[in-house]
Amino acid sequence: MRCCPLTRRLVNCSLGSVLVVGMAVVDFLFEVSEMPSAAKKYIAHNAQTVGGGGAANAACAIAKLGGRASLAARVGRDTIGDLIIADLKRHAVDCSLIIATDQGRSSYSSVLLDAKGERQIVNFRGSDLSDDTRLIESATPDAVLADTRWSAGAVAAMRLARDRNIPGVLDAEAPVDFKAMELASHIAFSRQGLESLAGPINGVAEVETALRNVAESFPAWLAMTDGADGVYSLHKGRFSHEGAAAVDVVDTLGAGDVWHGAFAYSLSEGANEAGAVKYANASATLKCSRPGGGRACPDSEEVRLFLRDHGG
Secondary structure, eight states, X not given: OXXXXXXXXXXXXXXXXXXXXXXXXXXXXXXXXXXXXXXXOOOOSEEEEEEEOHHHHHHHHHHHHTOEEEXXXXXXXXXXXXXXXXHHHHTTOBOTTOEEETTOBOEEEEEEEOTTSOEEEEEEOOBSOOOOOHHHHTOOOSEEEEESSSHHHHHHHHHHHHHHTSOEEEEEOSSOOHHHHHHOSEEEEEHHHHXXXXXXXXXXHHHHHHHHHHHTTOOSEEEEEOGGGOEEEEETTEEEEEOOOOOOOXXXXXXXXXXXXXXXXXXXXXXXXXXXXXXXXXXXXXHHTSSSGXXXXXXXXXXXXXXXXXXX
């Protein structure tokens, strides 16, 4: 049985275990002066191979921040799959819930980063991968986080969270998954994810309207992450905004994934939503100040010092 924060202080029980469900990929990262605009050859001034995927990035972030991260994902028994699992293990992520399919083809991406830190991604999502969710259903975490790239996995993850009465956080990218949304306790949209439901959003008033419209059908804690503009949230009828501190942006790749991982981890430790948003904002902001894609998450001490210095 999960203990509350007060009980934790009294009996020293351990929280901080997060099950993350969704996509794990390898990113082939190319740094270019500007984004390609024509069908011709371009030269990258730097390149690297890094692990990626929303769920995998979030799991690595949780482990770096001090949590216990288990990843439920799907790969093929191929070279890419081997790279994915080896990289996750190097980042202290529990890979025992990853399903490798003999005839499956693992997911990978080509990622271009320009001099401004913006990105362009071409992703192959894999093929012939398993939809078996039994490993998810047997997990016993303190919180659950799922992206929308594996529908059956996201639904199973949110159902597990509801059955265990623990936070079930959905990283709602387009196309959003309505079945998973019905079960989630917390739904955090990207701007693109919310606009896929509401149409183009211009200005704070339209963000609020869009979230309130979603709340009519999905009575969860709702939010939209908006990069440097921070996070807008709606909870029990109250609309609020938490800004993000300004930093010199080096690389935005995986920043949203780090945000979701830090948010779910903070909830798993007993924080309320307002505190978890502050913690996640700081984690994602620090990530943007350094290269390395979604694996460049800060550790807990860096986040603590950042929050201290920026009034968190």
